[in-house]
Amino acid sequence: MMDHESEIRQFIADQFLFGDIRPLSPEESLLEAGIIDSTGVLELLSYLEDHFGIKVQDEELLPENLDTIGNICRFLDQKLA
Amino acid sequence: MLTSRGLIHRFLEESAARLPDKLALVDERKRLTYSQINRQSNQVAHGLIQAGVRPGDQVVLLCENSAEYVSGYYGILKSGGIAVPLNTEWKPDGLARLLDGLEPKVFLASSRLEETVRSLESVRARMGRVFLVPRRPSSPDPALPGPSGGLSFSAQPEGNPDLDIGPGSCAMIVFTSGSEGIPKGVMLSHANIVANTRAIIEYLELTLRDVQMVVLPFHYVMGKSLLNTHFAAGGAVVLNNRFAYTASVLKQMAAENVTGFSGVPSTYAQLLFRSPLAKYRDSLPALRYCTQAGGHMPRPIKQDLLRILPAHTRLVIMYGATEASARLAYLPPDRLAGKLDSIGIPIAGVTMEVLSPDGRTLGPGQVGELVARGDNIMLGYYHDEEATRKVLDHRGYHTGDLGYVDEDGFFFVTGRKDEQVKIKGHRVSLRGVEDAVVESGLAMECLAFAVPDVYQSLVVAAVAVPIREAPDNAVRITDYCRAKLPDYLVPRPLLLVDAIPKTSNGKPDRSGAFDLFRSRLGLGGKSGLSGIPT
Numbered sequence: 001m002m003d004h005e006s007e008i009r010q011f012i013a014d015q016f017l018f019g020d021i022r023p024l025s026p027e028e029s030l031l032e033a034g035i036i037d038s039t040g041v042l043e044l045l046s047y048l049e050d051h052f053g054i055k056v057q058d059e060e061l062l063p064e065n066l067d068t069i070g071n072i073c074r075f076l077d078q079k080l081a
Numbered sequence: 082m083l084t085s086r087g088l089i090h091r092f093l094e095e096s097a098a099r100l101p102d103k104l105a106l107v108d109e110r111k112r113l114t115y116s117q118i119n120r121q122s123n124q125v126a127h128g129l130i131q132a133g134v135r136p137g138d139q140v141v142l143l144c145e146n147s148a149e150y151v152s153g154y155y156g157i158l159k160s161g162g163i164a165v166p167l168n169t170e171w172k173p174d175g176l177a178r179l180l181d182g183l184e185p186k187v188f189l190a191s192s193r194l195e196e197t198v199r200s201l202e203s204v205r206a207r208m209g210r211v212f213l214v215p216r217r218p219s220s221p222d223p224a225l226p227g228p229s230g231g232l233s234f235s236a237q238p239e240g241n242p243d244l245d246i247g248p249g250s251c252a253m254i255v256f257t258s259g260s261e262g263i264p265k266g267v268m269l270s271h272a273n274i275v276a277n278t279r280a281i282i283e284y285l286e287l288t289l290r291d292v293q294m295v296v297l298p299f300h301y302v303m304g305k306s307l308l309n310t311h312f313a314a315g316g317a318v319v320l321n322n323r324f325a326y327t328a329s330v331l332k333q334m335a336a337e338n339v340t341g342f343s344g345v346p347s348t349y350a351q352l353l354f355r356s357p358l359a360k361y362r363d364s365l366p367a368l369r370y371c372t373q374a375g376g377h378m379p380r381p382i383k384q385d386l387l388r389i390l391p392a393h394t395r396l397v398i399m400y401g402a403t404e405a406s407a408r409l410a411y412l413p414p415d416r417l418a419g420k421l422d423s424i425g426i427p428i429a430g431v432t433m434e435v436l437s438p439d440g441r442t443l444g445p446g447q448v449g450e451l452v453a454r455g456d457n458i459m460l461g462y463y464h465d466e467e468a469t470r471k472v473l474d475h476r477g478y479h480t481g482d483l484g485y486v487d488e489d490g491f492f493f494v495t496g497r498k499d500e501q502v503k504i505k506g507h508r509v510s511l512r513g514v515e516d517a518v519v520e521s522g523l524a525m526e527c528l529a530f531a532v533p534d535v536y537q538s539l540v541v542a543a544v545a546v547p548i549r550e551a552p553d554n555a556v557r558i559t560d561y562c563r564a565k566l567p568d569y570l571v572p573r574p575l576l577l578v579d580a581i582p583k584t585s586n587g588k589p590d591r592s593g594a595f596d597l598f599r600s601r602l603g604l605g606g607k608s609g610l611s612g613i614p615t
Contacts, residue, residue: 042580
């Protein structure tokens with residue numbers, strides 16, 4: 001179990017699913033599932049930076065880092081390590 | 082060499098004949114040549130014909146940017162059908178409402194949107210048959226059974242159907258974004274699109290060496306023009322549906338030696354402030370130009386782009402409307418520095434003039450409505466003669482944009498006719514407010530609203546996205562506006578947000594932004610606007 005998964009899931013549920021908890025697989029593309037869009041990615045970034053005190057660099061704006069719950073958790077672990 | 086005989090799909094057929102093995106399209110790991118795409122489109126066309134589509138029948142296309150979209154689009158045109166591409170981001174309710182006004186014979190959807198299609202069960206029976214766009218020409222039986230049985234696209238012949246289709250006949254119904262109300266169905270003929278495609282190729286000097294990065298949706302008329310122009314010129318398009326992750330787009334632009342990039346104002350705000358564009362300056366040697374259309378882009382964004390884009394990359398500001406098949410005017414890049422706020426000069430085959438409310442042609446410097454004529458102007462709005470009469474007459478297409486022409490023949494847009502508001506007795510356009518906020522150098526985007534205060538008189542309020550987080554952003558932006566604008570135009574309150582909601586075309590979603598604004602102020606509910614504390 002990844003460290004921050006439940007927090008990230010909660011944020012996504014509150015911010016994008018309006019509390020509607022649907023089963024999201026950790027490797028499901030948030031973009032393709034229509035859960036986030038460009039605006040959503042910016043909100044996600046802002047949340048990660050404020051909540052975890054990290055700085056996401058522009059060149060890190062990649063689906064590999066941000067497009068699935070699993071990717072976000074791995075990216076966070078890396079940034080916080 | 083572009084002898085298209087007036088039909089949009091002839092562009093593809095000619096490129097397939099002339100350059101059969103040339104790369105035409107990159108979609109994720111798929112790299113397709115002109116002959117592959119043409120064969121696949123022909124199979125769709127023959128399949129549609131077998132399914133009963135006859136010239137003039139509507140075929141709805143609900144598909145994200147992909148190789149499937151492209152074969153679906155050309156397949157519909159080749160079958161003589163009218164392509165009705167719909168926004169893949171519309172919710173089932175909105176789609177159902179739009180479909181109520183249409184009479185589609187067949188519904189082509191991508192497999193990813195199957196769920197959405199199924200949720201439209203209620204309209205399926207009335208609409209005719211539903212098929213999934215084939216993923217590959219060789220894939221086994223890609224069509225899912227509709228109410229009246231399945232259809233195999235892969236078993237269809239691969240040759241051009243070569244139907245006798247009139248160039249003046251309706252080729253597609255394109256819905257306006259609906260960012261300013263209910264979407265209207267714009268009917269465009271083959272001749273409209275063909276004329277516009279040729280004019281765009283001319284001013285962008287497109288050739289078979291051009292490679293376009295496409296981040297705009299094809300259901301949007303500007304996205305579609307990228308496809309039509311590059312396929313006519315024999316160039317290639319690279320599809321990337323992940324612009325939200327800007328670094329991935331730049332990475333692919335470098336890897337594919339992209340020569341052209343196109344966006345709306347928000348695309349460029351994001352590239353400037355939320356992407357590693359500056360770091361890619363030396364990695365984009367092939368990038369000839371960037372085009373911008375889809376609304377007014379504030380001056381500082383243009384200036385920053387000129388500074389940050391590679392020195393060899395030209396910025397082409399353009400102007401148009403869905404009603405004009407996309408393009409009406411462009412600003413030759415060598416005139417950009419001297420005419421930074423201009424939308425440019427009419428493209429080949431288009432004439433534009435500025436008209437007074439009583440229909441007189443206005444001279445240089447006088448503000449009136451921009452009216453355009455040309456072979457690219459739409460046939461009319463679908464099933465809405467009243468709306469058509471309002472914008473089309475013997476003078477041409479009335480754009481609804483206010484502006485003027487200067488002594489050199491360059492046009493300038495100052496605002497929208499229907500967006501003028503009266504603030505404290507002054508008739509104003511809120512664009513000046515939005516521009517001032519961005520000009521402060523502290524905000525990347527801004528949307529201003531006129532809202533009633535507690536005394537029910539209109540005041541200006543705004544939401545803005547700060548470039549960098551800083552505690553004094555709001556104060557500093559407000560101070561800048563105070564120095565630049567009359568007091569009644571200084572936005573109060575100015576709310577800072579992470580992002581401004583957008584339509585799928587990337588245009589600001591005014592009603593979404595207003596809801597955000599209200600919820601931030603704790604003004605719940607959507608009814609009634611009053612009560613903004615000042």
